[in-house]
Amino acid sequence: MAERSLTLMTVHAHPDDEATSTGGVLARYAAEGVTTVLVTCTDGRCGDGPDGVKPGEDGHDPQAVVAMRRAELAASCEALKVTHLETLDYADSGMMGWATNDAPGAFWNTPVDEAADRLAELIRRYRPDVVVTYDENGFYGHPDHIQAHRITMAAVERTDVPAKVYWTTVPRSAFQEFGKVMQEIGVEFPEPDATDEMPSLGLPDDEITTWVDTRAHGEQKFASLAAHASQAENIFFLRLGQERFTELMGMETFVRVRDRTGASTPEDDLFAGLR
Numbered sequence: 001m002a003e004r005s006l007t008l009m010t011v012h013a014h015p016d017d018e019a020t021s022t023g024g025v026l027a028r029y030a031a032e033g034v035t036t037v038l039v040t041c042t043d044g045r046c047g048d049g050p051d052g053v054k055p056g057e058d059g060h061d062p063q064a065v066v067a068m069r070r071a072e073l074a075a076s077c078e079a080l081k082v083t084h085l086e087t088l089d090y091a092d093s094g095m096m097g098w099a100t101n102d103a104p105g106a107f108w109n110t111p112v113d114e115a116a117d118r119l120a121e122l123i124r125r126y127r128p129d130v131v132v133t134y135d136e137n138g139f140y141g142h143p144d145h146i147q148a149h150r151i152t153m154a155a156v157e158r159t160d161v162p163a164k165v166y167w168t169t170v171p172r173s174a175f176q177e178f179g180k181v182m183q184e185i186g187v188e189f190p191e192p193d194a195t196d197e198m199p200s201l202g203l204p205d206d207e208i209t210t211w212v213d214t215r216a217h218g219e220q221k222f223a224s225l226a227a228h229a230s231q232a233e234n235i236f237f238l239r240l241g242q243e244r245f246t247e248l249m250g251m252e253t254f255v256r257v258r259d260r261t262g263a264s265t266p267e268d269d270l271f272a273g274l275r
């Protein structure tokens with residue numbers, strides 16, 4: 001029987017999301033011979049336009065933004081050596097509360113079942129052993145991230161293909177260092193404080209099941225992020241430079257929410273128990 005290579009599928013909301021939280025695992029596992037599939041759910045039309053035109057400003061042409069971001073996504077995949085890129089091409093819904101949330105074709109405005117059917121078809125085609133997406137809050141509450149979570153969990157449920165499913169997360173122990181670095185590069189970042197929203201972001205270290213060291217692929221991860229240059233104003237990590245970015249973001253962390261392998265946790269490999 002021909003041996004099938006292991007397959008990793010990451011499901012993301014926008015072009016550029018693949019870089020920050022999963023750029024390292026995409027690059028590392030591709031280098032290890034794993035087939036990697038990136039599913040990007042929206043077209044990113046609510047991003048910055050060429051020359052930095054913001055959504056809602058005069059001259060912000062969604063079609064031009066979509067074309068530019070599509071090319072950037074292709075370059076990012078090239079940097080990460082992604083085997084297959086699949087785009088669902090829903091319209092970017094914009095931030096929570098924007099009028100674009102309710103626009104026809106907006107991802108947030110699409111019934112979960114309908115989008116989950118399309119993703120389930122991709123899961124049946126690629127048969128990923130491991131699927132990665134966001135937690136139920138989309139990590140930070142963006143409607144498209146929440147929707148990506150919902151359709152992924154629904155598609156996994158109806159296909160029952162992946163042996164392991166993960167949500168991306170950030171260890172709360174890293175927040176202090178993170179805050180310090182953000183301050184240094186002039187990005188406003190609220191101090192972690194029990195009274196504000198921050199504690200709902202990320203997880204305590206002992207609830208994180210999976211720590212994957214991707215520092216050896218820092219150059220690729222940074223190149224993937226840099227490929228999304230048109231969104232540079234929002235990608236403050238670029239200001240760190242590659243070396244510090246890798247120091248800060250080289251360990252990618254996940255919480256395992258579905259598992260058929262019985263691999264013990266904490267684990268240091270998304271494919272623990274599968275090879």
Ligand SMILES: [Zn+2]
Pocket residue numbers: 013014017142145
């Ligand atoms: Zn996003």
